[in-house]
Amino acid sequence: MRPTTLLRRLLGIQQVRVLAAEFEEDKLVIDVAPSWSKGRCSCCGAKAPGHDRRERRWRHLDVGGVRCELRYSIRRVTCSKCGVKIEQVPWADPDSGFTHPFEELVALLSQKTDKTMVSNLLRIAWLTVGRVIERVVRRYGGDPQARLRGLRRIGIDELSYRKQHRYVTIVVDLDTHRVVWVAEGKDAAALDGFFEALGADGVAALEIASIDMSGAFKRALRQRAPHVRVVFDRFHVQGLVHDALDQIRRGMVAELREPDEKRALKGTRYALQRSPWRLDAVARRKLDELEKENQPLYRAYLMKEALAAIFDTASSESIHDDLMNWLTWVEAEGEPPLLRAAETIAEHFDGIVAYVAVGLTNAITEGLNRKARVVTSRSYGFRRLASFASMLLLCCGGITLPWPHVVPL
Ligand SMILES: [Zn+2]
DSSP states (O other), rough: OHHHHHHHHHHTTTTTEEEEEEEETTTTEEEEEEEOOOBTTTTOOOBEEEEEEEEEEEEEEEEEEEEEEEEEEEEEETTTTEEEEBBBBBBBBBBBBHHHHHHHHHHHHHHOOOHHHHHHHHHOOOHHHHHHHHHHHHHSSHHHHHHTTTTTEEEEEEEEEEETEEEEEEEEETTTTEEEEEEEEESGGGGGHHHHHHHHHHHHOOOEEEEEESSSSHHHHHHHHSSSSSEEHHHHHHHHHHHHHHHHHHHHHHHOOHHHHHHHHHHHHHHHHSSSGGGGGGHHHHHHHHHHHHHHHHHHHHHHHHHHHHHHOOOOTTTTHHHHHHHHHHHHHOOHHHHHHHHHHTTTTHHHHHHHHTTOOOOHHHHHHHHHHHHHHBBBBBBHHHHHHHHHHHHOOOOOOOOOOOOEE
């Protein structure tokens, strides 16, 4: 077998000719060309006369553990439809310095593992990964409209992206457990594009929307899809009470004068955040001390835990009365931050009861939420919002990627 034939079969890319190869320091550089001779427009694929050439390189999958680059003098072509464009090559997108198989491996690993692993294993900067993922989602994510087909029950949520309080709104299909839409912002306008893409029939088919209690999504739904039954999911409700408990603790710390007492109360944060059976011995002792010495804070902790227990055991028959009793308790004995949380819960009472009544399983919303949050923290370092949105679709949008196994051509 000729060495160039051997290399062509090792590359595993269709419609490529291998012309030569050489080692350049520690990497293998392979000279390639498209199997067709006339230039093609990278925009529309039509044949187009070419003019000047410029040498370019594309990073490919390692060959036998050795870094590998493809080299080709790419033409500029004049397309009768698109104007002057770069020519199409069969191994890469026009705006990429990586081959398709390499990009797919980047995306596949990004779905499954953390960013240190991806950048160390593939020896690329994490910053670059965002753009790669955008292209892979464009190739494999399918038609964005198709993702919206058949939507009945949706969850709408906001995620904060990067540390500077930038937000995206995500729409989740609660039946397929997939993220189907991502848009910038967290106000009602963030959903405009979603409703437009969905179209009148798609909107009419919607039945249930699970949202937070901030009001923005509720307003958007009332305007664009007033027939949809709005429910408020337990995680946002519990989050409200969780924050109120933390506010109470911080308020008490601020009022203390004695540094030792301040430190001791600050040290209860961990214990207060968790359920009693999830505490280690030290944290449990702190909680015991609170019970003896700080009844208001201990009671607030019990109120938080009681609410979680109500949702854990709720049925459509029990939720109404259980929640009502909880509110009565908080209104009688709760500290001001909890009173405010209770007020919000009372205002949204029907939608919270409906969340349990419509039988949305908690595991779906919680599981997806947790996954989306992991993806978000992994996406710190992407500069572009489009990269983050693509990462969400890649990891939570049900996209299946090919494994990088070469079938010799
Ligand atoms: Zn063209």
